[in-house]
Amino acid sequence: MMAGVPKRLPRITVWRAIFAAILLSGAYATYLRVVYGLGGSTNLSDKFPWGLWIGFDVMCGVGLAAGGFTLVAMVHIFNIKQYRPVLRPAILTAFLGYLLVTLGLLYDVGRPDRMWHPLVMWNPHSVMFEVAWCVTLYSTVLFLEFLPIVFERFGLHKPIEWIHRISVPMMILGVLLSTLHQSSLGTLFLIVPEKLYPLWYTPVLPLLFFVSAIAVGLAMTIFESWHSARAFGRALELPLLASIGRVLAVAMSVYLWIRFLDLLHRDAFGLLLRNRTETWLFLLEIALGVVPTALLYQARIRRSPAALYVCAVMVVFGFIANRLNVGITGLEAGSGTHYIPKWSEVAVTLSLVAIGFAIFRVIGQYFPVFEAHSTEPAPATREVKEADPLSVG
Amino acid sequence: MPRAILYDSTLCIGCRACEGACAKRWGLPYNDKVAAEETISAHKLTTIVTHGDHFCRRLCMNCLQPACASVCPVGALQKTALGPVTYDAAKCIGCRYCMQACPFQVPTYEWSSRLPRMRKCDMCSARQSGGKLTACAEICPTGATFNGERNALIAEARSRLAAKPDQYYQKIYGLSEVGGTSVFFLSAVPFEQIGLRTNVPREPLPMLTWRVLELLPDVVSTGSVLLGGIWWITNRRAEVARKEGPHK
Numbered sequence A: 001m002m003a004g005v006p007k008r009l010p011r012i013t014v015w016r017a018i019f020a021a022i023l024l025s026g027a028y029a030t031y032l033r034v035v036y037g038l039g040g041s042t043n044l045s046d047k048f049p050w051g052l053w054i055g056f057d058v059m060c061g062v063g064l065a066a067g068g069f070t071l072v073a074m075v076h077i078f079n080i081k082q083y084r085p086v087l088r089p090a091i092l093t094a095f096l097g098y099l100l101v102t103l104g105l106l107y108d109v110g111r112p113d114r115m116w117h118p119l120v121m122w123n124p125h126s127v128m129f130e131v132a133w134c135v136t137l138y139s140t141v142l143f144l145e146f147l148p149i150v151f152e153r154f155g156l157h158k159p160i161e162w163i164h165r166i167s168v169p170m171m172i173l174g175v176l177l178s179t180l181h182q183s184s185l186g187t188l189f190l191i192v193p194e195k196l197y198p199l200w201y202t203p204v205l206p207l208l209f210f211v212s213a214i215a216v217g218l219a220m221t222i223f224e225s226w227h228s229a230r231a232f233g234r235a236l237e238l239p240l241l242a243s244i245g246r247v248l249a250v251a252m253s254v255y256l257w258i259r260f261l262d263l264l265h266r267d268a269f270g271l272l273l274r275n276r277t278e279t280w281l282f283l284l285e286i287a288l289g290v291v292p293t294a295l296l297y298q299a300r301i302r303r304s305p306a307a308l309y310v311c312a313v314m315v316v317f318g319f320i321a322n323r324l325n326v327g328i329t330g331l332e333a334g335s336g337t338h339y340i341p342k343w344s345e346v347a348v349t350l351s352l353v354a355i356g357f358a359i360f361r362v363i364g365q366y367f368p369v370f371e372a373h374s375t376e377p378a379p380a381t382r383e384v385k386e387a388d389p390l391s392v393g
Numbered sequence B: 001m002p003r004a005i006l007y008d009s010t011l012c013i014g015c016r017a018c019e020g021a022c023a024k025r026w027g028l029p030y031n032d033k034v035a036a037e038e039t040i041s042a043h044k045l046t047t048i049v050t051h052g053d054h055f056c057r058r059l060c061m062n063c064l065q066p067a068c069a070s071v072c073p074v075g076a077l078q079k080t081a082l083g084p085v086t087y088d089a090a091k092c093i094g095c096r097y098c099m100q101a102c103p104f105q106v107p108t109y110e111w112s113s114r115l116p117r118m119r120k121c122d123m124c125s126a127r128q129s130g131g132k133l134t135a136c137a138e139i140c141p142t143g144a145t146f147n148g149e150r151n152a153l154i155a156e157a158r159s160r161l162a163a164k165p166d167q168y169y170q171k172i173y174g175l176s177e178v179g180g181t182s183v184f185f186l187s188a189v190p191f192e193q194i195g196l197r198t199n200v201p202r203e204p205l206p207m208l209t210w211r212v213l214e215l216l217p218d219v220v221s222t223g224s225v226l227l228g229g230i231w232w233i234t235n236r237r238a239e240v241a242r243k244e245g246p247h248k
């Protein structure tokens, strides 16, 4: 997926060079983290204990992987078979996403050797305890949802049947676990009412986190289909993506409406008159939500792959802006300090993203991630692509 | 009976004896350089802060319903019946949620260590359960830091305010902040002028997350029924369609 450009040697080399540079800096940052601890590898401080590794790697990582549960729910529980072609890529993204989040946590947590502690030392009053359990269980579910792809590759049919038998309760469990921890990432910040800037602090943070996760999961599906279509030279399932674009527009509208109501009920609109960094960051975040939503309501936009892609990217960036605002920038004033990530924090984060792209690409190439739809009525959908985009879009 | 600390800023002469006693109690180095640092950190768990003519102390408030203990995913932090909020370094995973959650920004971290711990004042839990005073109270030459039973200290604070109304700002800091703490402050001037946070909520912070967390069983049970039901309905429809298919 690094190849957002066609498969031509010279340009691939540029991407590979960037990839190698990122991984090298990441390796050096890892060395710093291991040898000099968090002090030597981050700009965190007693006043600002969470930085990029929580704000981006965990909070954005988990959200961007939300397509997994959204599509499982749509395809298997709501039985909207039409979306089946993008189900496997979504599950793969989710699985990789959670692996990378766990990897990121190994960097961030002070004692990574004790990462298992929350599983045996309980504190049910802690949101983080709940998140730890949900993420662990959900990663297991994702692994099981991903396994059939591996078995299929090696022609093992017995185990596929076996997994198939437990698949319904497993999928329901997966959706529930996701609902819980996606929203709980918002609940985490309910404990800092005096620190988090009031444009973001609201009792409905859990609900907002949940709805925005659904939306960004859909946006990621469009994003990744577009990229993998280019990387693997497949035709884009445009009618299908256009229809996901519709669902995305609705999800975003619901999200923006809740945010509007929330600000209204908390009488928080006055805050927008203050000329502060927070105001501008908030407006940027909202613009990145409103603009693609408005665009996606137009059939013309949904029918054009490029426009659809740009909308999805805007939603993804708006989501990232939101999580960074809640997890980092919105806390700066209340914590009485400033935080700019150290280069090594950025290097680790970029490495995780790069590794994610690379593994996705390799798996997409060698495993039946994208072929799955050939057994389903998808070919038909592909044929109507040019002929009648309106039928689904 | 729960215990507490009363710090009376009007009696404090800024001698920093409490800092030294605390450092000794934890086995931390203490010298002029450390004394000059007016912030708490992993190597200085309490400090005197100068605010013009006035002094103030910083130490863990040992809240009655501590945010730090409620958020700790492994239960490394505990509110004891005696009053102190204790820390078990052997459990701590270093997630630093306690630091994020504490409204007083008390917990600190051993950032440069390879096997780091969180550090904070624990109101001399070990000493107090052995019947001794906290190290800082024991050494204080003027009685500015005073250690005793919580209720007795509240009564004492009230009588001081009543006895010298012109010398005291007429409030006790810690009585209602975040639902009450085990460390109280008295001051000659409004509390924000000696660096105490007055924007903290009056209600205990753990309630804010618990209100959501306690819905968890309801969400899970309702969600299972709902999702299972939807699956049953939609797949039944598919089944029917499959069966009826050939007849058409």
Ligand code: SF4
Residues within 6 Å of the ligand: B060, B061, B062, B063, B066, B067, B068, B069, B085, B101, B102, B103, B104, B105, B106, B107, B120
């Ligand atoms: S002051 Fe902070 S660290 Fe101390 S008990 Fe209260 S919440 Fe915990």
Ligand code: SF4
Residues within 6 Å of the ligand: B068, B071, B072, B073, B074, B075, B076, B077, B091, B092, B093, B094, B095, B096, B097, B098, B099, B118
């Ligand atoms: S840093 Fe340690 S003590 Fe603090 S919340 Fe995390 S595990 Fe608990």
Ligand code: SF4
Residues within 6 Å of the ligand: B021, B022, B023, B025, B045, B046, B059, B060, B120, B121, B122, B123, B124, B134, B135, B136, B137
């Ligand atoms: S109570 Fe004990 S740990 Fe806390 S500041 Fe005083 S001496 Fe230090």
